[in-house]
Amino acid sequence: MNSPRKPVAFAIPALIRKNTALIALSQSFTGAGMQLAYGLGPLMVYQLTGSAGLSGLSVALIGLSRFAVSYPMGKITDTYGRLPGITFGLALALFGALTVGCSLIAGSLAMFVAGMLVFGMGMNGSQQMRVAATDMYPPQMRATALGYVAMGSLLGLCLMPIMMTVSDKNAASIGADPLALPWFMVPILIIGGMIIVRNVRPDPKHIGMNLAHYYPGYEPPQRQAGAAAKFSAWALLKKPRILIAIVCNCAGQGNMSIVMVLTSLVLAHHGYTLTEISISHAFHSAGMFAFTIPLGKLADRYGRGFIMYPGVGVSLIGAGLVAFFPTYALVTLGTFLVGLGWAGANVASTAMLADETSTAERGRAIGLNDSFGGSMTVLTAVITGPLIEFYGLPSTGLAAIILACAPFFLLAFFMLRNGGRLP
Numbered sequence: 001m002n003s004p005r006k007p008v009a010f011a012i013p014a015l016i017r018k019n020t021a022l023i024a025l026s027q028s029f030t031g032a033g034m035q036l037a038y039g040l041g042p043l044m045v046y047q048l049t050g051s052a053g054l055s056g057l058s059v060a061l062i063g064l065s066r067f068a069v070s071y072p073m074g075k076i077t078d079t080y081g082r083l084p085g086i087t088f089g090l091a092l093a094l095f096g097a098l099t100v101g102c103s104l105i106a107g108s109l110a111m112f113v114a115g116m117l118v119f120g121m122g123m124n125g126s127q128q129m130r131v132a133a134t135d136m137y138p139p140q141m142r143a144t145a146l147g148y149v150a151m152g153s154l155l156g157l158c159l160m161p162i163m164m165t166v167s168d169k170n171a172a173s174i175g176a177d178p179l180a181l182p183w184f185m186v187p188i189l190i191i192g193g194m195i196i197v198r199n200v201r202p203d204p205k206h207i208g209m210n211l212a213h214y215y216p217g218y219e220p221p222q223r224q225a226g227a228a229a230k231f232s233a234w235a236l237l238k239k240p241r242i243l244i245a246i247v248c249n250c251a252g253q254g255n256m257s258i259v260m261v262l263t264s265l266v267l268a269h270h271g272y273t274l275t276e277i278s279i280s281h282a283f284h285s286a287g288m289f290a291f292t293i294p295l296g297k298l299a300d301r302y303g304r305g306f307i308m309y310p311g312v313g314v315s316l317i318g319a320g321l322v323a324f325f326p327t328y329a330l331v332t333l334g335t336f337l338v339g340l341g342w343a344g345a346n347v348a349s350t351a352m353l354a355d356e357t358s359t360a361e362r363g364r365a366i367g368l369n370d371s372f373g374g375s376m377t378v379l380t381a382v383i384t385g386p387l388i389e390f391y392g393l394p395s396t397g398l399a400a401i402i403l404a405c406a407p408f409f410l411l412a413f414f415m416l417r418n419g420g421r422l423p
Contacts, residue, residue, distance in 0.1 A: 010215040016136045016207065019200045020145060023129050024152030029193035030090060031153035031289075033097055033186040034123050035160045037062055037116065038260040039281040043268060044100075044179050048109045056261045056381035058116055063257060063377025065120030066370055073125040074367025078231075078360060081203040082132040085363075087194060089125025094190045096122055101183030105176075126193075127370060131363050132200075134354035135208030138218055140300055143307075143351035147296030150347065153289040159189070160285070164278040178274060208359035221358075231361045233368055240414045240423035242356050245349035246369050248308050248407045252345035253373040254380040255315040255400050259284070259322050259338045261384045262396060266326045280332045287318075287339025295344050296351070304352040305422060309407065311344025316404035323397030376403075 041058025049057075069089075077085035096119025103112035130146055137145040163182040171178035212218045236242050263284070267277045299307040314337050321334030350366060357365040380403070387395040414423045 026193040026196040027152035028155030029189045032159040042264045056385040060381035061116040062120040063374045066124040066374025069121040070367040070370035074363035077363040089122045093122025097186040104180035132204035135204040143296035143299035147292035150292035161278045245352040249349040250376040252342040254376040254403045255319045257377040257380045284335035284339040287336040299348045304348040307344045308348035311341045315341025319400035
C-alpha cells in the first residue's frame with residue numbers, strides 16, 4: 001500500500017548537507033541551458049526551416065537524446081560512480097551548446113540537429129545528479145532531497161531572461177543572431193557547474209552503499225544487501241509501483257513537451273518579444289522548481305501517490321489553458337501549472353523508483369525511467385507540430401487530455417485487481 005511515511009528520524013550529517021548544496025548549485029549553473037533548448041528551440045527551427053509543422057523538432061531532439069543516453073549513463077554511474085558520469089555529461093553539453101549556436105550563424109539545420117542531440121545527451125546525462133541525491137538519504141528523506149536539488153535550478157531560471165535581454169539589446173550591434181548569442185554564454189555556466197561537481201566528496205554512490213555509516217541506526221532493506229545487483233528492466237516493469245511511477249512520469253513529461261512547443265509559437269504568433277516569451281517560460285520553470293521542497297516533504301510524509309497523481313492532473317489543466325486560451329496571462333498561467341504538475345509527478349515518481357531499487361542498480365532504474373520519458377517527449381513533440389498545422393491548437397489540448405488519463409486508467413486497473421487497495 002502507498003501508506004504514509006514515518007517522520008524523519010535521522011539528522012543529516014554536515015558532509016551530506018555540503019554535498020547536497022554543491023549538487024544543487026551545479027544544477028543551478030547548468031539548468032539555464034536546458035531552458036534555452038525548450039524556450040528558443042521551436043523559434044530556431046522555424047527560422048531555419050520556415051515551417052510550423054517542424055516546430056516540435058527541437059523538443060523531439062531533446063527527448064531523443066534523453067531516450068538514447070539515460071540508461072547507458074545510468075550504467076556508467078552504477079559501474080564507476082555518479083561523479084564521472086555527471087562530469088562526462090556536462091562536457092558533452094558544453095560542446096553541443098557551441099554547435100547549436102554556430103548552426104544559426106551557418107544557417108545549417110543539419111548542424112542544429114547534431115548540436116541539439118549532443119547538447120541534450122550531455123544535459124540529460126548530467127541528470128544523474130538526482131540519483132546522487134537519492135543515494136545520500138534514507139528512504140523517508142529522499143523526496144525532500146530531490147526537492148533541494150531541483151530547487152537549485154531556480155538560479156538557472158533567473159539567468160535565462162537575463163541572457164535573452166542581453167542578447168536582444170546587443171545582438172544587432174555586434175552583428176549576431178539574437179537566437180544564437182545566448183548559446184555562446186551557456187559554456188561559461190557549464191564550466192562553473194563542472195568545477196562545483198568536482199568538490200563533491202566522497203562519491204554519492206559510495207555514501208549510498210554505506211548509509212548506516214552516515215546515519216547511525218539505519219537498517220537497509222533486505223534487497224540492498226551486497227554491492228552488486230543483477231539488473232533486469234523487465235523485472236522492474238512487472239512491479240506495479242514502478243510501472244505506475246514510470247507512466248506518471250511519462251504523462252507529465254509528454255504534457256510538458258506539448259506545452260514547450262505551444263508556448264513559444266503562440267506568444268510569437270501574437271507578436272510578443274523574446275524577452276516576454278522568456279519571462280513566460282520563466283514562470284513555467286518556477287512551477288517546475290520553486291515548490292519542489294514542499295512537494296518532496298509532502299511525498300515523504302504522506303506517500304508518493306499523494307503528490308504524484310495530483311501532479312499529473314495539474315499538468316493536464318495547464319496544458320488545456322495553453323491550448324484553448326491563447327492570451328498572454330492564461331498561457332503563462334497554463335505553462336506554470338504544467339511545470340508545477342510535472343514537478344510533483346517527477347519528484348514523487350523518482351523517489352518511488354529509488355525506494356524500490358538498491359544503490360547498485362538505481363542509476364539504471366532511474367535512467368530507464370528517463371528513457372521512457374524521453375520517448376514520450378519525442379512522440380508528443382513530433383505530433384504537436386503537425387497537429388497545429390492541420391487541426392489547430394485545440395487538437396493539442398485534446399492530445400494532452402488523453403495522455404494525462406493514462407496513469408489513472410492504469411491505477412484503476414491495479415486497484416480493481418487488488419480489491420480496491422493502492423499498489
